[in-house]
Amino acid sequence: MSSGVEKELCVTVRRYRCGDEKGMIDCIRDEYGDTYAKETWYSASAIMESAEKGRDIFIVAQLPSGEIAGTTALVRTEGKTCTVYEIAAQVVKKKYRGHKIAQRIFEYGLKLLEDKKASAVYSQPVLFHDVTQKLLCGLGMKAVGILPNIFDLEVLHHSYDNGRNTKMPLGIQVKAMCGQNAGRLYLPDRHKAFCRERFEELGAAYEIMDSAAQDCGEMPANSRLSYHYDRKHQYLEIHILTIGADFDRQLGQLLWTYPLRGEHTANVFLNSNDRYAVSVYEKLAKKGFFFTGIKPLCDDNAYLIMHHAGGVLFHLEDLKINVEFQKIADYIREENMI
Known part of the structure; x- marks a missing residue:
């Protein structure tokens, strides 16, 4: 992350369009190489198929040059009494961090879910940096639990400091939206x-x-x-x-x-x-x-x-x-x- 006050970069935050797949995959590779645990994120056809079915919502932040600078997915779960979305796989390319792109992606996604009358939204942010945690907290999502020791950090690689932990922990943040x-x-x-x-x-x-x-x-x-x-x-x-x-x-x-x-x-x-x-x-x-x-x-x-x-x-x-x-x-x- 860049130091000091974040400055906004000119980007357009929007829903996925056919042809965005390579740019989205590039965002994942920028942070995780080929080690990201959800392997479907490396498959253009899997992204296209999921988007076409309308089950999940993909969001991108696009620069005027056409480059995809960041991406996330809103993954839907249908229960008997609820419709819940998970904010998943949120990544901004390293060279574009510090420009409020992640915040704009989250704001855009939560507005979409309000319009869809979702019951609740949750996220499982990584706990080796607090950027996502703080942004989601500022948007009303509450920390409720910690999931220790999930991903082996000799297998999954990323750009942050793990400290002494050898397996990646995740958190859980939740926002109740429609009378849950x-x-x-x-x-x-x-x-x-x-x-x-x-x-x-x-x-x-x-x-x-x-x-x-x-x-x-x-x-x-x-x-x-x-x-x-x-x-x-x-x-x-x-x-x-x-x-x-x-x-x-x-x-x-x-x-x-x-x-x-x-x-x-x-x-x-x-x-x-x-x-x-x-x-x-x-x-x-x-x-x-x-x-x-x-x-x-x-x-x-x-x-x-x-x-x-x-x-x-x-x-x-x-x-x-x-x-x-x-x-x-x-x-x-x-x-x-x-």
């Missing part, structure tokens, strides 16, 4: 105050259930879990959607297949709208998972985030984060003594 309701939440007592503060900042409706309401009623026979394992980055991501009588068996099978040791790490998204969430939180804690925040309003469920670091050290103090994320990092450190 997080529903009934079943939360561990020790984290209720933290979660309540986040929901109040979001301005979303919610109801934190009393402990007596947990684990009552007949448990369904079958759990519903989804997962993704990235072999290249040795990273496991699990979504616990419905908790049933076979939960221990399903989780045990996953952790047997993908043991969390050495460089293998995992993040779990635990559906806190499920009345059995607290008992599963306790089971995960006994297996070495620890709480790192929440991910609400990003689909039909509000999730607790739990992380297992395997054998990887996570250096919170080496993150480059804004004030909101620093509060979350301090909470994680105090709760887990890391």
